[in-house]
Amino acid sequence: MAYEPYLPATDMPRFLRELAEFVGFGPEDVATVRRTAPHVLAREAALTAGLYEHFLKFPASARFFLGEDGQPDHQRIERRRHSLGRWVRQTAEAALASENAYYLLTVSLAHSHRPQGPIVPVHFMVGAMSLTQSALAEVFAAELPAAEALAASAAWNKLLLVHLAALLLGYLPPRAS
Numbered sequence: 001m002a003y004e005p006y007l008p009a010t011d012m013p014r015f016l017r018e019l020a021e022f023v024g025f026g027p028e029d030v031a032t033v034r035r036t037a038p039h040v041l042a043r044e045a046a047l048t049a050g051l052y053e054h055f056l057k058f059p060a061s062a063r064f065f066l067g068e069d070g071q072p073d074h075q076r077i078e079r080r081r082h083s084l085g086r087w088v089r090q091t092a093e094a095a096l097a098s099e100n101a102y103y104l105l106t107v108s109l110a111h112s113h114r115p116q117g118p119i120v121p122v123h124f125m126v127g128a129m130s131l132t133q134s135a136l137a138e139v140f141a142a143e144l145p146a147a148e149a150l151a152a153s154a155a156w157n158k159l160l161l162v163h164l165a166a167l168l169l170g171y172l173p174p175r176a177s
């Protein structure tokens with residue numbers, strides 16, 4: 001089968017579709033994500049608050065959320081939590097089609113090409129996704145029977161790492177691959 005190299009950012013739906021196939025994120029996983037989404041959405045505020053509390057613990061990640069006085073800028077944190085909440089809700093739909101695909105690219109660029117101040121280091125994007133995976137695994141383990149919790153974690157982990165791959169695109173040189 002011939003393969004046509006392309007620039008991922010020029011065809012995000014294809015990029016996400018091919019990676020989803022590669023990691024085995026199929027219709028059953030889509031159904032699992034949607035079925036277990038209420039458990040995640042019910043905790044959206046706690047999940048996003050937990051992530052930002054974590055970011056504030058480390059100077060290298062806290063600096064993005066501090067005011068000029070060096071203290072946490074609560075207004076900015078609220079705005080960021082709101083953005084993160086929107087991403088959680090979109091993720092819960094498990095939709096990798098066009099609109100959501102380009103949304104992920106704009107989120108990537110918001111971190112990799114900040115017009116002012118330092119860019120968000122790429123390793124913190126990876127770290128944030130790891131934190132999200134751990135937090136969701138805990139939610140599922142606490143709320144669901146063991147087999148369903150395992151299926152939920154497996155499905156969400158695949159989806160979150162497909163998202164992570166999209167969030168990393170802004171950091172990579174645009175090259176057909």
Ligand code: HEM
Pocket residue numbers: 055060061062064080083084086087106107110111114115120124125128129132
């Ligand atoms: C799972 C990983 C992450 C997700 C899904 C995420 C999600 C988002 C979203 C949806 C936005 C709004 C983008 C827009 O305006 O369109 C945003 C902005 C932002 N995020 Fe994240 N974020 C992640 C990790 C991080 C990390 C690790 C940091 C820093 C330690 C960070 C710092 C910021 C900052 C500073 C902005 C504002 C960018 C600007 O407009 O200057 N994010 N994020």
